[in-house]
Amino acid sequence: MTYFVITFANTHSAITTQSHLETCANISIMPTLREISAGCGISIRFSPEELKPVMACLESWSLAPEMFQIYEITEKDGKIFPSPFK
Amino acid sequence: MTIDARGKNCPIPVIMANKEIERHVLSFTILVDNAIAVENLKKLAQNKGYGVEINGVDSDYSVDFIGNESSFQGNTSALSDLFPETNIATPTDDWVLFMGKDIIGAGDPVLGGNLIKMYFYTLSQGTSLPKAILFMNAGVKLPTTNDQVIEHLKVLAEKGCEILVCGACLDFYQLTDQLQVGTISNMYDITEKINGASKVVTL
Numbered sequence: 001m002t003y004f005v006i007t008f009a010n011t012h013s014a015i016t017t018q019s020h021l022e023t024c025a026n027i028s029i030m031p032t033l034r035e036i037s038a039g040c041g042i043s044i045r046f047s048p049e050e051l052k053p054v055m056a057c058l059e060s061w062s063l064a065p066e067m068f069q070i071y072e073i074t075e076k077d078g079k080i081f082p083s084p085f086k
Numbered sequence: 087m088t089i090d091a092r093g094k095n096c097p098i099p100v101i102m103a104n105k106e107i108e109r110h111v112l113s114f115t116i117l118v119d120n121a122i123a124v125e126n127l128k129k130l131a132q133n134k135g136y137g138v139e140i141n142g143v144d145s146d147y148s149v150d151f152i153g154n155e156s157s158f159q160g161n162t163s164a165l166s167d168l169f170p171e172t173n174i175a176t177p178t179d180d181w182v183l184f185m186g187k188d189i190i191g192a193g194d195p196v197l198g199g200n201l202i203k204m205y206f207y208t209l210s211q212g213t214s215l216p217k218a219i220l221f222m223n224a225g226v227k228l229p230t231t232n233d234q235v236i237e238h239l240k241v242l243a244e245k246g247c248e249i250l251v252c253g254a255c256l257d258f259y260q261l262t263d264q265l266q267v268g269t270i271s272n273m274y275d276i277t278e279k280i281n282g283a284s285k286v287v288t289l
Contacts, residue, residue, distance in 0.1 A: 015196055028234045029203040042200055 001075045004054070004085065005030065005045050007038035009067045014042040017068065020061050025053040035080050036071060087111060092119040092146075097169050098246065099123045100130055103151065104165050107134050112153045119145045126169065127151075134162050181285035183209075183216040185225035188232065190289045202228070205289065206238035210245075216287070218248040218279045221268070226255040230264040239267045250276055 008014040021027050025046060032043045046054050070085040089106065091099035099118050106114045107130075118124060124140055127149045131138035135157035139150040189198025190205060206228075209215070219242065221229055228235045229251055243249055249268030256262040256270060280286050 011197065015200065018200070028207070028237075029200050030207045031204045042204065 003045055003047055003073050004051060005033065005036070005043045005071050005073055005082075006054075007032055007036055007040065007043050007069050007071065009039040011040045011042055013063060013067045014040050014044070017058075017061065017063055018042075018044055021054060021057050024057040025050045027054070033073070033080060033082060036082050038069070087114040088148075089114060089116045091123070092117050094118075094123075095244070096120075096123055096126060098244075100126050100165070100169055101246075103127055103130055103149075104134075106151070107136070107153075107157075110158055112157070113151065115148050115150050118147050118149065121147075123147075124149060129168065130165075133168055135159075180283060181214075181216050181287060182218045182220060182279050182283040184220045184222070184280065184286055184288040185228060186222050186288060187224045188227040202289070203232070203234045203238075206235050206242075210238040210241040215242065215245055215247055217283065218250060219268075220250050220252075220271075220276050220279060222252040222255055222276065224255075224259070226251050226259060226261060229266055229268050230256070230259075230261040236266045243267055248279075250279065252276065 006017070008017065018027070018029065021044060027044050027046045027050065030043050030045045032038050032041050036043075071082045072085045074081045074083075087106070089102050091102050094102070099116060100123075103114075103116050116127060118127065124147050128138055128140070130136075131149075131151055135153065137152040139152065141148050141150075188202065189195055190201035191198055219239070229239055229249065230236075239249055250271035251265060251268045253262070253270040253272055256265060262270070
């Protein structure tokens, strides 16, 4: 299973970005994976099919690049493999 | 004694039957709606020293388990050895979750709304599941209008968590016709669940 998550440097960035993304893509909220170190415990999750609308939506969103990170997550045999995306 | 496991995906019927065997129930009938479940129940019965009688065709089977005192004396395999797929989270039977509001904690409602989504996300993937989840007052907004939480609740229901939603509360918030998961319940049933649990968690 593969999906994407966005992590954030702080909770405020997570919540405001969530509100923005909800207007243009199908996303859900999840706790930041233990395997990923991030400033904030809230992550946004979306499926590979939503990558295009999410990226388009993020481009129109004035969040500094250092405030968030996108990861591609692969789950195999109960293990989680995150890799930074872009 | 008859257990209705129709509509339950494997391995739930096997888990339900095994629960009766563990309680040393000598004779019981389990209703299932697919041939794979019948085969798995046959395998379970043979391993546990039960006789088995199968009636029915197509999508309506009744499987009779017939045991005797010697059924409980032999060495039998653990359920997870017989059926690796049963090694999944199942309700732990001794705790219930009470949701009296649609957020976690007090304070900012947006943050609290995100926390509740993350809580049900984590609960649905975890290994300790409540026997029942009880929704009252503004908590009834979760199984009716919160799309993400509804998805997680469906997973929990599939794993065997009972979801009871206060009918008076649904009526108060005019959400009765929007219930997406769980059953409409009342104070009697909800109080019984609370009293019968060794632990009640409220957020």
